[in-house]
Amino acid sequence: MASSSLAPPPGLRRRRNRARLRTAGFLSPWLIGFSVFFAYPLIATVYFSFMHYNQIEEPDFVGLRNWKYVLTQMPLFGPALWNTLWLVVVMVALRIVFGLGIGLLVTKIKSATGFFRTAFYLPYLAPPVAATVAFVFLLNPGTGPVNGILGALGIPAPAWFNDPGWAKPSLVMLSLWGIGDLMVIFMAALLDVPKEQYEAAELDGAGAWRKFRYVTWPSITPIVMFAVVTGVVQTMQYYTQALVAGKLASGVSVGPGSVVQPGYPEHSTLTVPQLVYSLGFQNFNTGAACVLSLVLFVIAMAVTTLLMRKRAGLLPAEDRSV
């Protein structure tokens, strides 16, 4: 028979099977991790997005009710999405610019380099909650030293975390203070640019801007893209600082009987992850929380895909296949 004549000999088949088993064995840690921590939660999230489920009673199929509720009837969805996207655009962009600027600065400093690098990196090591508490204290409109100094200088002082217009910029300031992570990777990238290229550019009469534009920038573009992609993904999950700042600035003591309503003031610090937690683990509205999570997931995937495609365009020709 033709089929039997095409079948590989038994010895070869056994070797192939062994090779496949070996491959699967090497892949198994990833496969298990992928299944348990990604595939299963993703399937569960899709499943529960069509269910009424309060985490006590049996899930009950409700069709598109959760989707309709989140997308058309939940008033906080719009502000939460807007705040999250605002932070993604403004915070990520400013962190890249600021991180690169500090990175350039510390690579140019000739003396006390260790001190300055440590000083700029240290704030990044502060726990997010402690850093946020300190910022809210410093920027307290009534008792904080910052407004005290601004007032003494005759400069009108904003209400920072208590003003809906200033709350998000205040969070951006907090993130810029902890820029140490980006400073380190930019500093490493900048120190990695071959000195010969700068010397050649100088011989060609290039000034500081042209050297940055034509030597530094092409060399560090992959690092910038890495910082943008990871920054976008991290900011999509922005939770702790916004929650702590809103809770503290509100001045209301939250005891065991009360539930923290995120977003103070006027929902200006409400982000989608806070809303997911609030719906899922305060209201136990699991279906709606799953819908929100899926919306966030789709947006994060779309933005990341777009950035990865753009990344190909930004990279030097020889790196595009990477």
Add this chain to the structure above:
Amino acid sequence: MPFPRMRTFLSVALAGAGLLVPGCAHPSVGSDRDDPAKPVTLRFWHGWSNAGEVKAIEDSVARFEKLHPNITVKVIGNVTDETVNQVLRAGGDEAPDVVSSFTTNNVGQYCSSGMWADLDPFMRKTGVDKEKVFPKTFLEYTSYEGRQCALPLLADAYGLYYNKDAFKEAGIARPPRTMSELRRAAVKLTRRTGDGSYERVGIMPNFRFYENSPDRLFAQWGPAYFDRQGKARLAEDPRTKEFFATQRALIRAQGGYAALERFRATFGDEMSSQNAFLTQKVAMHMDGEWRGLMLKDQKAKFGWGTAPMPVPDDRADTYGRGCLTGTVAGIAHSSRHQNAAWELVRFLTVNTDQVVRFANAIHNVPSTKAALKSPELDTDPTFRTFLDIARNPYSTAIPPSVNGGQYIVTLRDFAYDVEAGKVPDLDRGLRGLDAQIDADNLQSQN
């Protein structure tokens, strides 16, 4: 045998994961067939964290253990409602048997989901006639749609705290009794510095101030949030518009929302020595009975008194009323010792001597009819005000709902917009508010 293709393998793995999903949705089930006379260890979770309060609840448990030597109670304090909710859903051997909550907001959710066991069968078994033991309002806020899944474990009443020195200085003889009197007193008590900024306001009417949740002030109008079908009816109730008009008039009379909000942002934390009433930045404010103990502990540098919150001018006969809420206790659905757990709940909530001693110890309002009349109660007049508010027949609590206090959160958000002048058409806004509350309730129903 050929090795299965990777695609097939992945499909099977994902399908298996999918099958696991519904399997995770089975909460553990408890039992009410235990013998409460047999030795048993109960877990009791509560929210008290202050050293004095923790000692008071531990003393209460010690008294219970003396009465029931076969029952040992493991007490865990400073537990939030969120933690209780999550643990009861997760189940497990370490989950509590007896649970308590500092708020009545979640009772609807506890009862409708079955997370807290129905207490009526236990009361019947042990001869507790709840109508005879508890005031009607307290029974209402501990049940939902006929299911009594909680009982009041002391109550809280909201009244007016006022600075007697400031009143004397402004020539005001007594605390205000109507909303008009409140507005006039607030204006007289407001003091400004040379540059026109506030040194003190008469009352801070903005809803974000400490305990100023709109539902608490709205209680002075005795609102009905829902109709018989459970639909929100705030738009059709004229009291809602009166309430917002009164609050906005209070704001206007003292300088406007933006100026007051700027001043409010300078206040210290509610529970700290920088509390705005303690630092005399406000001369009057609405608060619960527990604040008295804090004012004494912090040794307030001025004379202060308490009174019921003022009522609307056209309802002067209801003066003395206030918003009621309180701590509630119940039995976890997952408890395997529900009869023993009931003995603890019964002791804490029904036993008059225990209720009075605990109320005196933590300066809360007792929650049984007998305890409210007890001569053993604290005789401090600033505390007695709140006992009178709790006894007042016009005092109300917010009705429980299927999704906890979600409708109060929605009302609060709406009220923030109203006070900021962001709702130009109040009628339309209230209709939208009702629609939102109904949509949220529908979303939470099965």
